[in-house]
């Protein structure tokens with residue numbers, strides 16, 4: 001059976017913990033008995049989070065800074081013991097993507113979403129492989145399943161994370177590590193608050209998402225995906241040949257767009 005981290009095994013490390021999904025997961029993991037090392041750039045938000053539960057400790061830093069993330073991960077282990085569970089969740093979506101292609105926006109999405117995960121994976125995998133024990137879950141998105149208009153760099157960066165997680169699972173699970181990918185649909189967070197010009201089917205609260213994610217950590221399967229009906233629709237669409245898929249995507253994305 002694959003390794004499933006319990007509070008006695010070590011610390012939970014959560015990136016993107018200052019708001020939205022990461023914040024709700026950090027709170028729920030602390031409620032479930034984990035010592036939580038919560039990371040994000042906004043130190044004041046992390047202090048406010050730590051004030052909610054004495055098991056939560058803030059470690060401010062930018063995931064795009066590889067040296068800083070290595071130092072943070074080493075610092076977490078020095079202060080609180082081995083990281084048993086890492087939730088690599090920091091991510092950005094730039095609404096400017098809807099206005100057309102922009103080189104700087106596209107690179108920044110990759111720098112944070114993919115680079116941020118890579119910068120944490122290096123030190124985490126090294127430490128966990130030495131212990132032959134550890135659980136890493138990476139937040140991707142249903143957007144990573146395939147091309148969605150207005151989501152070029154975001155969706156592509158999330159597709160890259162799914163690919164990376166598949167390879168990490170095949171490579172590191174025989175060495176005692178558990179690798180998971182988290183693919184949410186729409187969740188009410190500051191990120192989706194900017195989506196005012198289209199419908200978000202089956203949108204759920206960050207707390208409801210956090211419960212599904214934390215339960216998924218305990219179950220240990222590869223993909224934690226929700227909500228079920230939207231995920232099924234995305235999975236079914238991917239089975240279609242391109243001549244059917246593209247007209248369907250155009251129709252669906254036109255239909256959910258609101259007149260503003």
Ligand SMILES: NC(=O)c1ccc[n+]([C@@H]2O[C@H](COP(=O)([O-])OP(=O)(O)OC[C@H]3O[C@@H](n4cnc5c(N)ncnc54)[C@H](OP(=O)(O)O)[C@@H]3O)[C@@H](O)[C@H]2O)c1
Pocket residue numbers: 015016017018019020021022039040041042043045061062063064089090091092093112116139140141142183184185186187188189190191192
């Ligand atoms: N909401 C959804 O519907 C949805 C759906 C699918 C997937 N997701 C994914 O879920 C994850 C969390 O998003 P959310 O919806 O909870 O949005 P959010 O509330 O905007 O949270 C994003 C988090 O990432 C952190 N972050 C952003 N850039 C960072 C950087 N350079 N370095 C360190 N931390 C950084 C932010 O903290 P600071 O600004 O303090 O750094 C914040 O804590 C993201 O990976 C997102 O792509 C969200």
